[in-house]
Amino acid sequence: MFLTVTANPSVDRTVEVARLTRGELHRAAAVHVQPGGKGINVARALVRNGHQARAVVPAGGPEGDQLIRLLTGYRVEVVRVEVAGPVRSNITVVEPDATVTKINEAGAPLSAAERESLLGAVLDHASGVGWVVAAGSLPPGVPDEFYADLIHRLAPIGVPVAVDTSGAALPAAVKAGPALVKPNLEELAEVVDRPLRTLREVVDAAGELRSRGAAAVLASLGGHGAVLVDGDGTWHAEARAQARSSVGAGDALLAGFLAAGGRGPSALAAGVAWGAAAVSLPGSTMPGPEDVRAHRVVVHPDVEWERRIDT
Numbered sequence: 066m067f068l069t070v071t072a073n074p075s076v077d078r079t080v081e082v083a084r085l086t087r088g089e090l091h092r093a094a095a096v097h098v099q100p101g102g103k104g105i106n107v108a109r110a111l112v113r114n115g116h117q118a119r120a121v122v123p124a125g126g127p128e129g130d131q132l133i134r135l136l137t138g139y140r141v142e143v144v145r146v147e148v149a150g151p152v153r154s155n156i157t158v159v160e161p162d163a164t165v166t167k168i169n170e171a172g173a174p175l176s177a178a179e180r181e182s183l184l185g186a187v188l189d190h191a192s193g194v195g196w197v198v199a200a201g202s203l204p205p206g207v208p209d210e211f212y213a214d215l216i217h218r219l220a221p222i223g224v225p226v227a228v229d230t231s232g233a234a235l236p237a238a239v240k241a242g243p244a245l246v247k248p249n250l251e252e253l254a255e256v257v258d259r260p261l262r263t264l265r266e267v268v269d270a271a272g273e274l275r276s277r278g279a280a281a282v283l284a285s286l287g288g289h290g291a292v293l294v295d296g297d298g299t300w301h302a303e304a305r306a307q308a309r310s311s312v313g314a315g316d317a318l319l320a321g322f323l324a325a326g327g328r329g330p331s332a333l334a335a336g337v338a339w340g341a342a343a344v345s346l347p348g349s350t351m352p353g354p355e356d357v358r359a360h361r362v363v364v365h366p367d368v369e370w371e372r373r374i375d376t
């Protein structure tokens with residue numbers, strides 16, 4: 066069983082248009098409405114692939130009801146934490162060449178009592194789970210240390226925590242000593258406060274996050290695949306894919322990595338296979354076993370240190 070928590074969930078609306086032009090009327094070629102937020106996507110991906118996952122979700126307003134209703138269709142077990150503010154809607158516009166334009170709302174603030182209920186719900190369900198995944202942005206007013214606090218409170222239970230977040234919440238979580246963090250290239254560059262142009266620079270930055278407290282770093286690099294740096298070594302893997310929508314690919318990568326044991330090159334290969342499968346699917350659709358092409362993954366025996374990853 067995997068347990069995910071998404072402090073700032075969303076109803077994701079993906080609109081497909083022939084070409085996006087600022088200031089013009091567009092007729093949508095297709096629309097996908099899906100339950101969103103990173104922890105929710107991780108849970109959806111795990112369940113699609115035969116694993117058990119439970120998602121802790123703060124949900125308020127009619128939008129919260131809609132989110133929970135949408136989630137039921139995905140067979141994810143949901144622990145709903147009632148909150149006053151409505152669940153946000155995030156909009157993605159996708160063009161046929163897979164260019165993604167995304168507008169994410171900030172989300173409704175959570176009161177101190179609501180934050181406590183959310184943490185309490187995670188702690189109530191954490192015993193005996195394989196991993197807790199804390200993922201996504203924090204709503205306005207929620208302290209940057211929210212996920213860090215969760216890591217500290219979960220420590221006595223001994224369950225490993227994976228964190229995928231952004232902004233100031235990420236360095237705060239790293240300091241709390243999670244088992245795994247999953248930054249993308251921009252997030253990793255922001256934490257170390259320098260541009261990352263080559264695999265060497267990515268690996269160095271991942272090492273810096275390890276020295277600050279994260280036991281392992283799974284850095285996702287879009288079409289360049291992903292790099293894993295842990296106490297045993299460094300690996301780079303990638304897979305070619307016909308990109309359609311990259312939304313949620315990082316969540317699929319993380320889910321695949323955890324589903325395959327959460328450590329080492331074979332888990333990295335599984336994660337990259339799930340990530341590549343996710344980009345080839347519309348909206349934030351999570352791949353199932355029929356979409357995943359494990360044989361397309363290349364785990365490089367030697368890291369190509371000077372390879373550019375900023376193109």
Ligand SMILES: Nc1ncnc2c1ncn2[C@@H]1O[C@H](COP(=O)(O)OP(=O)(O)OP(=O)(O)O)[C@@H](O)[C@H]1O
Pocket residue numbers: 248249250284285286287288289290291303304305306307308311312313314315316317318336337338339340341344
């Ligand atoms: N164009 C692509 N071709 C092949 N694989 C891709 C492509 N884009 C992404 N991937 C796969 O998906 C994984 C995650 O992608 P990315 O780095 O864009 O994540 P992310 O920015 O965290 O995404 P999100 O926040 O939308 O979930 C990559 O590590 C890679 O395995």
Ligand SMILES: O=P(O)(O)OC[C@@]1(O)O[C@H](CO)[C@@H](O)[C@@H]1O
Pocket residue numbers: 073075077100101102103106155169200201202203231312313314315316349
């Ligand atoms: O605003 P955040 O919390 O950083 O990201 C939210 C989000 O963009 O992440 C998921 C894709 O990873 C989407 O389902 C969702 O809309």
